[in-house]
Amino acid sequence: MTAVALTNVSKVFNPGRPDEVVALSGIDLTIGHGQFVSLIGPSGCGKSTLLRLIADLIPATAGTVEVAGKPASRARLDQEYGIAFQQAGLFEWRTVQRNVELPLELRGASRAERRARAAEMLALVGLADFAGHYPAQLSGGMQQRVAIARALAVHPPLLLMDEPFGALDEMTRERLQAELLAICAKTGTSTVFVTHSISEAVFLSNRVVVMSPRPGRITATVDVDLPARDDAARQSPAYFDAITEVRRALRGDAAAAATS
């Protein structure tokens, strides 16, 4: 069984109107269990739209989207995934702990279970001491960690992330990338990660999916095989090779990417 399977998926906004936009066309993508896949491409290539199709936040115009072996809409109702956005999107009127509890609350989990799970998740992202704080009292990086804890709170088999580190500074970014990898390894979660940073995509992923705009489509897939994903890996030849390969693919030099 696969975590995510898209078959010949397309998405058209405002169909039949003068401002019709073909956001995605002919997308085929399969993501196996425990895989970390990044979607990368220039603005307007439809990578965020693709993520929203998987999350069933918007419906596909054609094709099938399956998550955990069932249609995406079913998977959303069954809470088969957790999601985090570029904006942390915390509820400023809830404490950090109550923010993490929110998805559990909506599932009708008991108070004790919510408590325990929130504590576990906050420990995972290193914010156990901040459970009683309000979001406004946290830095941007800490808020994003809370958002990740919230996404993981229901122990979803799949984690969807839309440029979650996009608004952070480089140092915080690198630290959170390492934390995210450790969490995914620990929980065995499959991840779809949207980014526009080549180095981020390569460092995090088993596979980098390169997309291009007008209409949005997948132009190349680059498999990344780093021996280990730590600070040393950021200096390794394999890392730089993969970066070069993705960069070429983004330039439209698809043939070169395929042969290397």
Added chain:
Amino acid sequence: MRSLLRVAPPVLVGIAALIGWELLVSLGRIAPFILPAPSAIGHELVAQRGNVWDAALASGLNAFIGLAWGTAAGVLAAMAASRFRLLSEVSIPLAAVANALPIIALAPILNNMFESTSSVPRRLVAGIIVFFPVFVNTLRGLREVDPTHRELMTSYAAGGWTFTRLVRLPGALPFVFTGLRQASSLAVIAAVVAEYFGGLQTGLGSRITSAAAFTAYPRAWAFVVGACLLGLLFYLATLLLERIVMPWKTRLLS
């Protein structure tokens, strides 16, 4: 030290203004019917404290009841208008028009429609005046939903009432309080001023006019001070409520 820096200027200005006022009246030989001295007003305030208290209680109750029902109606109407597009399309321009009207002038009509010996007309007028700022601000708050929150709740497969309860209502709270801050002062002003239009003579407004009619100006000013204290009390109570209801807001006066 820093809080001293914040508090000192307004306090100094206040003291200087009072001294200036006192000197202006006593040295300038200004007749009391133009401007009584603060010391004379203070003297009257102490002498009349029982009457001021009773009148303030009557006006305060009117203002409070008006504030309560006006706020409840404003919030409910805003919830309805945020739910039904047509309702908001009609009500928003109407509220804009109503904002330009001197609603307080409804007081004599309401006195006719009910009876001038009851407190209902002025409670009604206070409520109507309270309604509009609460309605407009709450509606704005209910309409402004963070798109990330919207997507998040969709991802949780949460809809309808859950969405309203968890996202819309708490998100609108700061806006409700913005409206309420304006409304709490307006309620007191309306309750006091509505008495100038006739009707039951128990509150501060009628005390001020009757004292003025007897040319007892320092006493009239004492009742005005009472009205000011009442207005201040309502405003501070609203701020306090805001702090209690929204502990996540660290700064109050933006």
Added chain:
Amino acid sequence: MRRVLSALIGLVVLVALWEGYKAVGNPDGTVLLGVRILPRADDLSMPHVWDMLTRLGRPELTGGRPVWRVVLSAGLFTLGITTLGFAAGAVIGFLLAVAMQRFRLVERGLLPYVILSQTVPLVALAPLIAGWGGTIWPEWMTVAVIAAYLAFFPVAVGMLRGLQSPQAAGVELMRSYAAGWWRTLVKLRLPASLPYLFPALRLAGAAAVVGAVVGEISTGTRGGIGRLIIEYSREATSDPAKVYTAMLGAALLGLVVAALVSLLELPLMRHRRRVSVVTM
């Protein structure tokens, strides 16, 4: 256009509610636990809308001018006072805002009082300032002072927000041009404050109308719409529709002032973003 249509629909709904209640309501109102919670629906308390409109055409007193002319001239009188009060209040508010922006200490010392002045019913002073009329200045001047007092506040606070609205980058840019306080004010702060100024002026316009109407009533100034409301409401037992004609005049006055203020911003606010101003 759309907004005008919506407002008209709203008006029709209001009229329908009024007449509907008259049709079904108890003529003597509904009394619950000794308190009349619904108004009397008889013609004395709630005249038909049609009667109010026709009352406009008939003479004020037997053989006198028709009511609509009386109401119109009263409205014009109050409009004059309102305009004077509005202009004075706006100028004072503007100057206060500039002073508060320029000197931090002035802001610290004055702003609490500016806000305080709105939380307390200082309009209650109106009957007391009434004594000034006829002694140190004409009576209508007192009314204008009350209107100005209500109008200055939104302008002072909205304008201060506007003057403080430019980003640090803009201020630093002006500094890099070696522009002093005055040129920064003229080139940067004043233009930046316009989106804040105009909503504030609209609030001030409405406040000036309220101030003028309340001022006329509590000072007993003759000739204006506020006085007319009081006079006509005293005749309500014999001529119930009359007071509503004065109400119509007051509503018209409010709308005219709002329209005039909106005219001010038309030439200046093209291509500018709009902000919503919260004054308290």
